[in-house]
Amino acid sequence: MRLVQITPENYEAALALSVRPDQQDLVSPVVKSLAEAYVFPEHAWPRLIHDGDRLVGFVMAFRDIPWDPAVDPDDRRSGLWRLNIAADAQGRGYGRFAVEAVCAQLRADGATRAYVTWEPRAGGPAGFYLRLGFRLTGECSGGQTVGVLDLA
Template sequence: MISSSLRLVPVIPENFDAVTAVRVRADQEHLVEPVTTSLAEAYVHGATAWPRAIVDGDEVVGFVMAFLDIVWNPAKDPEHRRSGVWRLNIAAGQQGKGYGRFAVEAVAEEIRRRGGERVYVTWHDGADSPAPFYLGLGFRPTGELSGTQPVGVLELA
């Protein structure tokens, strides 16, 4: 059960070790990059990356990173900007407790707070795909691909 102290917090020196220790289940490792890769990407894409630790009480239970207001396809439409879930890692022993749902809803709220109307996400298809998780949250496939990954969108009301 999720506690009332569940929150997203910035990754800072005091929680860095706990955040980088987050590992998904072994059968999911091919589906999502490790947190250390995400933090490196956040450093390189500092203007658009929004990395956060998912914390329940005093325990880091996962990691989520959003992309905020990026130009989706500069060659085709340089004015079209999108925001969404870039990465979601829930610690292997913490899955199935609602932390992923909480994190996606918190990202959606941040995007809404910034004036966004949609949340985008991509996922790997195949065995152990997170597609059912995202579809269950209300995302719908757009028919687009980002590389080889299907793109989903959630309309914010």
Template sequence: MSSSLRLVPVTSDNVEAACALSVRPDQSELVQPVAWSLAQAYTTPDIAWPRLIADGETLVGFVMAFINVQFAPGTPDDPFRSGLWRLNIDSGQQGRGYGRFAVEAVNDELRGRGSTRTTVTYVPGAHGPEEFYRKLGFRPTGELSGDQVVAERELAQPA
């Protein structure tokens, strides 16, 4: 993994390249395309935090966090949560540590905003990302969000 990895905002200069990013065909049913995510970010700017994953000058993926959302609004014991909303690593760039970098960068952002845990949802199944998230410390909560598994991870505060 390169030391020039960083998250960059989506701008008018890179939005076309962002929308050209695509996951492997066997993953296309597991995550929405980047263009869909950007439309959601545009319509929910109060909770969405979209970023591109860059390695040097090359865009290798897209990540979007959600900030302070209730999964079941109106339920008295439903806490506000923050976490990973989308992760798309371009099909030709997978297996190089970019996903791990993006998840940890989102966790750093959330930690900086005062979060003590992070949440992710994912579609279960043979080609799904469950094992990837387990390796990063996420554990299923037993909840579902629609047809997706809800998993959480504690965020240790920096020393």
């Protein structure tokens, strides 16, 4: 497994990537993520997840984003912004690999914690993130649960 930069040669395959129908309300499509990466290039770190030559997913990290400047202007966070694993590739460890690869990159960039948000509903990804070691912060962001993982 490896992470691959998005290029003119592979972006169409990235756009065609889709999660299961019952998960479409949990994660934005790749096209929205790429638009966000274009608008916020200083914060976004988008990558494709490959197993050999096969595209199996998309992951995007965020780096050094002010959390709530009104509360604490020095609270800047990094973490997992988006994770889309292809419907036919789920349950094979690709999500775990992607989260661990993002955390390794964030650690290399000097981050000491990784944040993630998820939709708090039955069938959502809460269990996945909690099994990876994320813990609840008690915060919500846009109606989503916020989790944090210590990277030290």
